[in-house]
Amino acid sequence: MPKKEIAGVSVDVNEEDYLTDSSQWNREIAIAIAKGEGIAILNDFHWQVIDFLQKDFEEKGTLPTIRRMNKAGGISTKELYEYFPDGPLKKASKIAGLPKPQSCV
Amino acid sequence: MKKIVILGAGTAGTMMANHLARKINHREWSITIVDEHRSHYYQPGFLLLPFGFYSEKDVVRNKADFIPGRVEFLMEKVELIDPRNNRIQLLNGKKLDYHILIVATGAKIVPDEIEGLEDSWHRDIFDFYTIEGAKKLREKLANWEGGKMVVHLAEMPIKCPVAPLEFTFLSDWFLKKKGLRDQVDLTYVTPLSGAFTKQICSDVLGHLLVEKNINLVTDFSIERVDSQRKQMVSYDEKKVDYDLLVTVPTNMGDPLIKRSGMGDDLNFIPTDKHTLQSKQHENIFVLGDAADVPTSKAGSVAHFQAEVLTGNIMNFMKGKAFQHSSDGHANCFIESGDGKAFLIDFNYDIEPVQGRFPFPILGPFSLLKETRINHLGKLAFRWMYWNLLLRGRPMPGITTHMTKAGKKLSSLNKEYTHA
Known part of the structure; x- marks a missing residue:
């Protein structure tokens, strides 16, 4: 499994640089990944999204959908697209140290 | 007499009724299955019907024909599940008490969400x-x-x-x-x-x-x-x-789940992904598409879950710890057009890989590879569905838990599957 140095820490990643061990995640790593995704600064909204994704993933074993982030997490979908442009779920999950949203193939 | 009630006589509920009817002591336990609809549809056939592979009669049977004789079939609409009182309210005003409830009410499309x-x-x-x-x-x-x-x-x-x-x-x-x-x-x-x-x-x-x-x-x-x-x-x-x-x-779970306050934002029921016990009520179990477990919503998943759940319900009846665990096993033929198909086999932890299925080397089916025989397998599966799968009979070479034999596992890294 490939390793990569992010924010000065060597972490396990997959071929698309998603963390494969979420226990290696920390806030500095999130900030560094966000920069790579074109998000210069993580604001309160970004952190609210990251916290919800991590909490929900822990509980359910899967990433929430954009609908669930709205209904269960109170996260506005329009804002989600504004702050995580071009595929908010795949970007936010990467920053949160979680897997990419997937199908079975 | 103690009662098991199954809600939903689709793929999952029907298989469960067949498995349990063979296992339980009928002097101590009775089984009732409730579903408001008369017809059982072979849902994989809906993919092929628009192109004229199948006609309606190929994909429809009477639900009652697949329910074993020792199981009571009630064709009624359910108004509410009342878990605190272990009771089902039917729309016709009658009530059904249960000791064990199995929810297999499935998922359906909800066009008005968009x-x-x-x-x-x-x-x-x-x-x-x-x-x-x-x-x-x-x-x-x-x-x-x-x-x-x-x-x-x-x-x-x-x-x-x-x-x-x-x-x-x-x-x-x-x-x-x-x-x-x-x-x-x-x-x-x-x-x-x-x-x-x-x-x-x-x-x-x-x-x-x-x-x-x-x-x-x-x-x-x-x-x-x-x-x-x-x-x-x-x-x-x-x-x-x-x-x-x-x-x-x-796709959402049945509105009944919402009315009963048992679901998440999509009306799927929070369920332990290994034991299939509801996370909220210890005598309620959830099978097939109705559960929120992190694997595909598919008949093959319900098939493997039904075998696991039968074991766990037998444990539960005897007051024993659960001895059976679902691994999220799924396998699916996937049509790729031009008379060919490919096949995938995976579970919670192991992603689709290449190899042969169900028997190592012999196959006859190839995993993650486009072949004509895979397409014929998909077409032949309809017979297996009506004659073996729904009746809870074993399918040749197909095991409840995913096997690693005959598969090229070397390239894998472990990730979670979303739905």
């Missing part, structure tokens, strides 16, 4: 997840003269996650056979980041879209449909034009 979708429903916009949708789509395709055809899924999770992609491949084949392919601009639209989201599937199968000249739109989260302009619009204002839209709308 604004504008219903405005030209079954005119320019079709589904193939219902018998009505599949039949109307068959009529439309028979008379269609070409234009922009868009195959779309709204959001995960959906039943049979690969079905929209299969539908796209089959459309290409169907249009070629009709001599109409040159007049059709065929596009696949997904909310995910690709048609294939797993590296190994993308590596092995990614070329299919290019070869078949299918356009791909990714990361498209639909907000609304403008049926006047024949346009889908995403939350970030991207637009996709269509003349014929085949969509898989949002």
